[in-house]
Amino acid sequence: MIPFTQFIVDAFDKNAPHLPGSENSYISALRKKAIDVFAERGFPSKKMETWRHRPMDQHVAEKYAFQFAPDSFIPVEKIFKCKIDNIGTNTFALLNGWYSYQHSPLTIFPNGMIVGSLLAAFEQFPELVKTHLAQTDLQKTDPLVAMNQALFTDGLFIYVPENIHVEQPIQMINLATSKEQLLIQSRNLIVLDKNASLSLIHCNDSVHDGKSFTNNVTEVSLNENATMNYYKMENKDPDSLLIDHVIVDEKSHATFLSNATTFNAGYVRNMLTVNLNEPFADAKLYGLYLVDKKQYVDNQVSVNHNATDCTSKQLYKGVVDDEAVANFNGHILVAQDAQRTTAFQTNRNITLTDEARIMTKPFLEIYADDVQCSHGATVGQLNDDALFYLRSRGICERNARVLLLYAFANEIVDYIEIESLRHRLTDMVKKRISGELTHCDQCVLHCSDPKEIIFNIDVSKI
């Protein structure tokens, strides 16, 4: 057993009697099962295929502190001022792995929607939570999902009842503020009942998380004909270590759209698993990563076509500068009876230096015979002919590069359906590509700096 595996197992043994929710035998049983899986599998090392490029065991510290009780309430606006103008989201925050609230851990809206702490939801609506929590097979196989399940603190719970279309997007802010070297593991559960719809903006930001290690799991359960638009933004400290799992189960005619952007990272690994379990379920998965310096970003996307007539599309793009490294692993599994499957996957990358590195691995596993599947991966530099063409019209080389990179990257942002969010991200892409985004007090990036940053060129749409 490697030292870190031992550290986690010891931490579990020591803390098991007073872990959050320990008074509830159901949760205790979930935890116990998970720690056994974790102990057996072990913390990811070089020997595990999807971890071999950048094994975690070389990045984790020897030990971390745990925070098994919430901080006293601090209004999130006080520590985190990053706001998107006119977006009008309903904002909820997780602070060091705990749902942060002033009055009540659960809010029940007039339309029946429930938002709040997962632990509180478990007390008030045990059957609803039990039906959907930890239903994935991943906790039996993935050591980090198991590690989360064994030692999670709290997390965000959202339930949208049948036929309810939630107009106002919900924004979930995951903040790490501890000065201690903390292991943060939140567990989120989002359940959309039949014909329900929701847009969720998930922000993984750091304020002062120093060398904390975050390992989050978000489970999404979409009942028949439910629609969820999921936007994830990651702006993390260069020292941070973030593993973010999103696991989606879809019933028939459900639709899941995901758009994940990583603009700054230390070590970021996004694990997105979508299970299309009933006919005509659909998944559209977009991703964009713009990394430089010594950042590392990893996207592990897995789409399982378990039923007939489902459709999926993956499009991930990246720009990798300096000595940064990006990894993409896209897996499509088409089960034997998943006939008439349509599944596409594309990963495109641009490296800007000789030192920047990209690993990309499309992986299609198809057991049905009536399918339409494709995959493609490219790694390249900026097109010299296009650069020359732009310059031959009077545009300087730097701006020509910015125009081309912006065009490349913004294709992903264009798929964002919330207009104000799309504009904000377009602006951030421009700034990021022009090298104008730097650290600010609020988060790693300058996204809401009131001071207008002047560009040499105006690349806004006319």
Place this chain on the structure above:
Amino acid sequence: MLLKIEDLHASIHGKEILKGFNIEVNRGEVHAIMGPNGTGKSTLASVIAGKEVFDVTQGSITYKGKNLLKLSIEDRAREGVFIGFQYPVEIPGVSISNFMRTALNEIRQYRGQEPLTAAQFLRMMEEKKKVVELTEKLSDRSVNEGFSGGEKKKNEIFQMAMLEPELAILDETDSGLDIDALRVVANGVNKLRTPENATIVITHYQRLLDYIVPDKVHVLYDGKIVKSGTKELAFELEEKGYDWIKKEYEQGKL
């Protein structure tokens, strides 16, 4: 004199393509450079544009009294040189309007002019679209992406109209055009003619010269101009073919 090229030698990967090219172009003139394939016509356009893959080993290009070869690619454009490319590049994701606004404002900045406002720019674009009978909305279209051969060439002339160059070099602008598109493109070029600017038309066929009537016609062969004349020379070439030039050249008559 607007442009003077003297004894220009240029090579690519060590192979010499231009071998002592000379030309003099004054404001208000239209010159046609004709010649068979592989004699250096496109190389000439590329060298003037500043394509780095070509090495100029000898000779000079003087444009408005300046050494053109010392200017960067973008500064040549800012000084008023425009190349209409034979194979314009497709640039997905960059809209034509964005492209032109960026280019125009950089050129204006270079010349010490104020940038155009969005309204001024839009008005200008609508006006210039008429030059080549463009009707669609250009803000929605990426540069050359998915364009037919004719659309690409129209788009080149549209850009020329927007940038108002003093010297335009049109490289095989007629290739790949049907007769209607050829007429539109040629009419566009004619509309842009003024006593202050000059155009060099590089072509393979005399056909284009029915529409764009040149003041001078030059025949490029083996990397240099071997014969010059008036527009009648183009008719003679059409009639006798380039073999006539080749034969005379090889016999040392040119």
